[in-house]
Amino acid sequence: MQGQVFSELDKFIKPNDKLAVAASGGKDSTFLLDMVHRWSENKNLQPITAIIIDEGIRGYREFTLQFLKKFCESKEIPLHIVSFKDETGASLDEIIQKRDRRKLTETYGSCTMCGAFRRYLLNKTARGLGATKLLVGHNLDDEVQTLLMNLFVGNIGQVGRKGELAGIVESPDFVVRFKPLIWLPEKAIAVYALLNYPGIPGNECPYLRESLRHNMRKMVNNLELQWPGFKHRVMKTYVNKILPNLKKMKNGKLVKCEICREPSSQKICKVCELKQELELKL
Amino acid sequence: MKVAVELEGKSRQVEFSGKTVKDLMEHLDLVLDEYIPILNGSVVTELELLSEGASVKFVRVWSGG
Numbered sequence: 398m399q400g401q402v403f404s405e406l407d408k409f410i411k412p413n414d415k416l417a418v419a420a421s422g423g424k425d426s427t428f429l430l431d432m433v434h435r436w437s438e439n440k441n442l443q444p445i446t447a448i449i450i451d452e453g454i455r456g457y458r459e460f461t462l463q464f465l466k467k468f469c470e471s472k473e474i475p476l477h478i479v480s481f482k483d484e485t486g487a488s489l490d491e492i493i494q495k496r497d498r499r500k501l502t503e504t505y506g507s508c509t510m511c512g513a514f515r516r517y518l519l520n521k522t523a524r525g526l527g528a529t530k531l532l533v534g535h536n537l538d539d540e541v542q543t544l545l546m547n548l549f550v551g552n553i554g555q556v557g558r559k560g561e562l563a564g565i566v567e568s569p570d571f572v573v574r575f576k577p578l579i580w581l582p583e584k585a586i587a588v589y590a591l592l593n594y595p596g597i598p599g600n601e602c603p604y605l606r607e608s609l610r611h612n613m614r615k616m617v618n619n620l621e622l623q624w625p626g627f628k629h630r631v632m633k634t635y636v637n638k639i640l641p642n643l644k645k646m647k648n649g650k651l652v653k654c655e656i657c658r659e660p661s662s663q664k665i666c667k668v669c670e671l672k673q674e675l676e677l678k679l
Numbered sequence: 680m681k682v683a684v685e686l687e688g689k690s691r692q693v694e695f696s697g698k699t700v701k702d703l704m705e706h707l708d709l710v711l712d713e714y715i716p717i718l719n720g721s722v723v724t725e726l727e728l729l730s731e732g733a734s735v736k737f738v739r740v741w742s743g744g
Contacts, residue, residue, distance in 0.1 A: 421743065421744060423743040423744045424741070424743070424744065425743075425744030426744050461743070533744075534744045535744065536744070538712070539744065582712065583712070583740055584711075584712050584713075584715065584740050587715060587740045587741065588715055588722055591715065591722065591738065592722060599738075599739075599741045600741070600743075601741050601742050601743050602742070602743055605742055605743075611742075614742070615710075618710045618711075618712045618713055619710060621711070621712055622710055622711055622712070
């Protein structure tokens with residue numbers, strides 16, 4: 398597994414890259430952080446930094462944050478903690494309560510809102526740190542689930558933005574996201590984490606079960622059971638055949654959000670849209 | 680054969696026809712990619728052979744990166 402990750406890092410990381418790693422204290426990002434740290438030790442690169450977005454999900458995030466702090470201390474990796482509360486005036490729990498009070502539950506899924514804020518804050522923080530690449534720990538299972546979810550809901554624009562280097566447009570405001578783990582199955586990473594990271598929290602996000610992803614995960618795992626190798630075949634076909642053709646067709650562009658001036662595909666970015674709808678701090 | 684199984688915090692004796700961890704997982708209706716088998720304290724693959732009286736714990740592959 399280490400070999401697989403090192404091979405991806407060798408392929409995509411340039412000598413002048415400054416790397417930030419999106420971490421959460423979960424199994425995938427801890428494994429990623431560990432691998433990147435080991436790989437970079439003998440390279441002439443600027444020191445890596447870790448970024449965690451603290452959504453303030455009670456009964457969940459405080460445990461993984463605690464684990465991550467200890468992990469980073471043990472490896473002497475600087476850790477930047479960015480909180481939803483500081484950015485929006487509310488934790489995700491509070492944002493979800495506001496959403497429900499305004500009867501917008503059908504419009505804004507919990508995971509959709511969380512994802513929008515997290516990506517926004519990760520990009521902004523990574524850019525502020527001068528990072529040239531933001532490494533994220535999405536594994537093979539995550540990517541196959543996401544691909545199929547986007548296809549099922551007709552989100553073709555998103556389908557063209559995945560792969561090892563995510564995103565479709567180069568922009569100084571947007572830190573390229575790199576995913577070195579997309580060829581590794583989730584179970585393999587879980588086994589590695591169980592064996593090598595004692596005390597790693599095994600609790601799951603309480604909002605997980607209300608998501609489409611939860612059902613998609615079960616479906617994809619059952620397909621893998623029926624057709625072993627299914628996940629790898631989907632990913633291989635996507636990266637080698639579908640993605641190159643979609644990237645040729647791309648005509649997306651990034652603009653600056655009219656409110657916050659962060660990169661956005663719309664006039665008003667998703668985060669500002671949510672902040673306005675839910676009366677959060679702008 | 681009869682083995683001791685620990686799953687989702689509960690322990691019980693399970694009798695099944697089969698030889699491997701995979702056979703046991705099929706008997707318990709567990710999806711391969713969703714559980715990590717631990718046989719007598721060590722992580723094993725689903726191809727591992729079981730013997731009468733073995734003790735198998737299944738740890739769920741938890742979400743959250």
